[in-house]
Amino acid sequence: MKLSDRLIVTIDALDHQGRGIAHYNDFVIFVFDALIGEKVEIEITKIKKKIIEAKVIEILNVSPERVTSICPYFKECGGCDLLHMSYQKQLLYKENKVREIMKKFAHIENVVENIVPNDNVFGYRNKAVFQVKEKIGFFGKKSNELVEIEKCFLLPDIMNEYLSILRNNMNLDFVNQIMMRYSKSFQSLMIVFDVSKEFSNSQIPVKKLSKASVLVKRKEDLEIILGNDFLLEKVGDYTFKVSPNSFFQVNTKQMERLYQIVLDHSGLTKNENVLDLYCGTGTIGMFLSKKAKEVLGIEINESAVKDALWNKKQNCIHNINFKCGDTGSVLKETLFKPDLIVVDPPRAGLDELAISQIKKIHAPKVIYVSCDPVTLARDIKRLEQDYEVITIIPVDMFSNTYHVECVCVLNIR
Ligand SMILES: C[S@@+](CC[C@H](N)C(=O)[O-])C[C@H]1O[C@@H](n2cnc3c(N)ncnc32)[C@H](O)[C@@H]1O
Numbered sequence: 001m002k003l004s005d006r007l008i009v010t011i012d013a014l015d016h017q018g019r020g021i022a023h024y025n026d027f028v029i030f031v032f033d034a035l036i037g038e039k040v041e042i043e044i045t046k047i048k049k050k051i052i053e054a055k056v057i058e059i060l061n062v063s064p065e066r067v068t069s070i071c072p073y074f075k076e077c078g079g080c081d082l083l084h085m086s087y088q089k090q091l092l093y094k095e096n097k098v099r100e101i102m103k104k105f106a107h108i109e110n111v112v113e114n115i116v117p118n119d120n121v122f123g124y125r126n127k128a129v130f131q132v133k134e135k136i137g138f139f140g141k142k143s144n145e146l147v148e149i150e151k152c153f154l155l156p157d158i159m160n161e162y163l164s165i166l167r168n169n170m171n172l173d174f175v176n177q178i179m180m181r182y183s184k185s186f187q188s189l190m191i192v193f194d195v196s197k198e199f200s201n202s203q204i205p206v207k208k209l210s211k212a213s214v215l216v217k218r219k220e221d222l223e224i225i226l227g228n229d230f231l232l233e234k235v236g237d238y239t240f241k242v243s244p245n246s247f248f249q250v251n252t253k254q255m256e257r258l259y260q261i262v263l264d265h266s267g268l269t270k271n272e273n274v275l276d277l278y279c280g281t282g283t284i285g286m287f288l289s290k291k292a293k294e295v296l297g298i299e300i301n302e303s304a305v306k307d308a309l310w311n312k313k314q315n316c317i318h319n320i321n322f323k324c325g326d327t328g329s330v331l332k333e334t335l336f337k338p339d340l341i342v343v344d345p346p347r348a349g350l351d352e353l354a355i356s357q358i359k360k361i362h363a364p365k366v367i368y369v370s371c372d373p374v375t376l377a378r379d380i381k382r383l384e385q386d387y388e389v390i391t392i393i394p395v396d397m398f399s400n401t402y403h404v405e406c407v408c409v410l411n412i413r
Helices: 087-106 157-169 254-266 282-287 302-314 328-332 351-359 373-383
Strands: 006-010 020-024 027-031 039-048 051-061 125-132 135-139 146-148 175-183 189-196 212-218 223-228 231-233 239-240 275-278 294-297 320-324 340-343 365-370 386-396 405-412
Touching: 006 020, 006 027, 006 051, 006 146, 027 039, 027 135, 039 282, 051 275, 087 125, 087 231, 087 373, 087 386, 125 146, 125 157, 135 157, 146 175, 157 175, 189 365, 239 282, 239 302, 254 275, 254 282, 254 365, 254 386, 254 405, 275 282, 282 302, 282 340, 294 302, 294 328, 302 320, 328 351, 340 351, 351 373, 365 373
Parallel strands: 027 051, 189 212, 275 294, 275 340, 294 320, 340 365
Antiparallel strands: 006 039, 020 027, 039 051, 125 135, 125 175, 135 146, 175 189, 212 223, 231 239, 365 405, 386 405
């Protein structure tokens, strides 16, 4: 078997990235854009030992669950993975994927609830990072090749309009990336040009971008060209300030649902102390503050902590404080005694120090918000002697991609 060989195979499962899996002799073949039951002619694009990656040349029998992708870049662009599945199928796929991962890596069953769907499966993203190399686009599937795009269906119209303004009016020399963030409540846009030192600010068509905040980033330096160096967004009853380098969930509508799920499972009665670990701009902690005695947020990114302090003041919340630093290290030095610990780490999950400190604190309840079920399952296993999983609620924050958010509620044993 070698590169470019063609084969006919039948897809018998889907992997965790939404790719079809087929078996041929003792090879395992991963095929993008192929559904279970489909017989496909494939061409081998990568081969390593007994693992093959392949692309579809022709679908010989089409699954009834297949839908036609609305995006012309679907096959090349690295953004979406599931545009060939109906939305109902996507939801089922994600729900089952979380169940399988929990069974396989955490050895737990019957804890995963039905997934919470997304009302808007297109136009839901409030952030995009465009790659630039003479043209503007996104990285390709599993590659650093730029796929030029005119429009992304996951973005709101206004972001696509501004993308078009940039494509048609801007000299892109010395631009590496363009980040856009959009606030629906305030109808405002922030555009950050990540550039090399040779870039001249006059390349930016400022007049055509007059309704946006425009910034230029040279290495770590941020220069305001127009407007503000932050965006305001409303989530529930709260207004949040988000600086360019601060984390903010990319699906504003589902973010509110996610936080409401955390609140609903928190068991808070205004008498409890809450630790909000990996707190970003303080969003979850502020949602919980109305039902808590005191909240302490811990976050490593200084810019996010500055935003969090601004957000505390702006929203007149008096029972929340923040510490800047690595979770595990800050916990080691902190005397705060929580009744509830909320963690919302990056994809990598919790590190050893964070796990050991959480175990040491021994709070009655932990709510783990996770964007990667595999690291969630690993961490559940690492906590299993101390904590029992009560429920896991998957939330579809990232429709049309294989990603899934989960809220996992754990009680002390
Ligand atoms: C998935 S985000 C969650 C942010 C916030 N909870 C929210 O919903 O917007 C993860 C956050 O963890 C922060 N972070 C990453 N590593 C960290 C560490 N070792 N200690 C503390 N915070 C960390 C990141 O800067 C980021 O803000």
